Amino acid sequence: MDATSDDDLCTALLVRVAKGDRASLGELFAREAGRLIAVARRILRRSDLAEEAVQDAFVAVWQRASTYDGARGSARAWLTTIVRNRALNMLRDGARLDYVDDDMLEHFGERSADAEAAYAALPDREALKQCLGQLDASRRRSILLAYVVGFTHGEIAADLKAPVGTVKAWIRRGMIALQECLS
Numbered sequence: 001m002d003a004t005s006d007d008d009l010c011t012a013l014l015v016r017v018a019k020g021d022r023a024s025l026g027e028l029f030a031r032e033a034g035r036l037i038a039v040a041r042r043i044l045r046r047s048d049l050a051e052e053a054v055q056d057a058f059v060a061v062w063q064r065a066s067t068y069d070g071a072r073g074s075a076r077a078w079l080t081t082i083v084r085n086r087a088l089n090m091l092r093d094g095a096r097l098d099y100v101d102d103d104m105l106e107h108f109g110e111r112s113a114d115a116e117a118a119y120a121a122l123p124d125r126e127a128l129k130q131c132l133g134q135l136d137a138s139r140r141r142s143i144l145l146a147y148v149v150g151f152t153h154g155e156i157a158a159d160l161k162a163p164v165g166t167v168k169a170w171i172r173r174g175m176i177a178l179q180e181c182l183s
Helices: 003-018 022-044 047-067 075-092 102-121 127-134 137-149 153-160 164-182
Strands: none
Touching: 003 022, 003 047, 003 075, 022 047, 022 075, 047 075, 047 164, 102 137, 127 137, 127 164, 137 153, 137 164, 153 164
8 A cells, every 4th residue: 555545545434433333443543543642752762652652642643633734734744743742841841751760769669568468358248349350460560559559650660561551441441340330
């Protein structure tokens, strides 16, 4: 497939996304995410942050696909601009780029044990424990670290050795599953 037909397909998918078609967003992501992660990685020099920038960009695409104007440029260029701007904003927001020293990591390890202790302390017949037990281990641990211990997404990502965007998705999807289970 050449660049013109890639962009034509990208434009068609974007039009469908603007109409609320989630499947088209998924297809657009599948087709473009690899290229866009590479763009973000060149700017951020970290894969986990590049993945987060692309995930944030696709949330923005979902919310603002209707603002795309083909007269101003190609759909692929529009996507690349969104990712580039997200990555540059992340560079400016130095909080995500802070590195944690060994003493702080040891302290995180002590605090992360509190999450498992809180889960274990719940009575077995408690609805919350039963619903948490239905989640896969990564989602459950992410939620416990966020809501019991108060870790940030970045701290959870470091604890679980996962990209920040993945941790955000685990928490979001896990909370949705908990709400459904508890209702």
